[in-house]
Amino acid sequence: MDRLGAFITTPLFGVLLTLSVWTASLRLRQASRTALLNPVALSVVTIIIVLSLSGVSYDEFNAGGQLITFLLGPAVVAMAVPLYRRRDTLRQYAGLLLGGVLVGSVVGIASAVVTARVLGASEETLLSVAPKSVTTPIAMEITQRLGGIPSLSAALVIITGMLGAMVGPEFLRLIGVNSSLAQGLALGTAAHGIGTARAFEEGELMGAMSSLGMILNGLATAVLMPIVLPLCL
């Protein structure tokens, strides 16, 4: 039994568990054909249940998990590639993108921090919710730097994305924002990659705007956070 227990603490365990749960989650989503079945949320919940039931600690799991987490750094750098590929759209709608993203970024930080503060949230919660509209890997980096809880940010970011993807376009039409340019940009800025997946279902231009909104909001929020946050605390 001790020999078996030692296997849990090798990196192989965490990597194997993560990859198998992820693959199964993707299959399940394909079979069910609903965008609402988010594979990240499904994988996280499944792994937490497996660890809780088997009594394996997060640290033991993370011996392997951190090997996967390491790849988030180069993945953020890699986002320059889709940005560069859409350089024509970027140039064509430069003013629109810049205006929308800058306002969205400041409003995103301020509205989250002020609301949470008014409702009496603790400081670590405030810091973790501040980048909630930004794509997960960048949000986690920002939170880490602020001294918040990166994993809590990841959870809040994913919930934000699912919410935006579920009702975003409907909400925008309701308030009279009908152009696909504006809807796409708003979805990407507010609901990052999960919102962008929904935007691509609505059309190619809307998806492209959403994708640009997501990446530019990641950049903008990383730069603006140290300026805007102190004003809200």
Added chain:
Amino acid sequence: MTWSSKVLSGFLILLGFLAGGELTARASGAPIPGSVLAMAFLGVALWARWIRLESVEAAADALLEHLGLLFVPAGVGVMLHFDLISREAFALVVTVILSTAVVLGTTGYIAHLLASKDKQSHG
């Protein structure tokens, strides 16, 4: 070059930029994540054609295609904070819903205004 050699050399370029971004962030004391700086540097390098798109795209696509997978283990870390989350669940839920609506609304509305202004000025 085979696909796997392209991924390998592209990955090396991404790591090189990441190191450059991390070192710049540390040396300058700028409160911006090194990886975000590195993304901006790579964007500039692609734009200026110092780096060709073909030399990084295989690695970038491989990483970004399964981006969700990469933050699963970090996300599992919420299990360490269930106490905090259940204590502040109400504030968290209200904040996420309200702030998401506000960001969607203001960004969409600003973009809507700027888009209609664009249309007018270009005829």
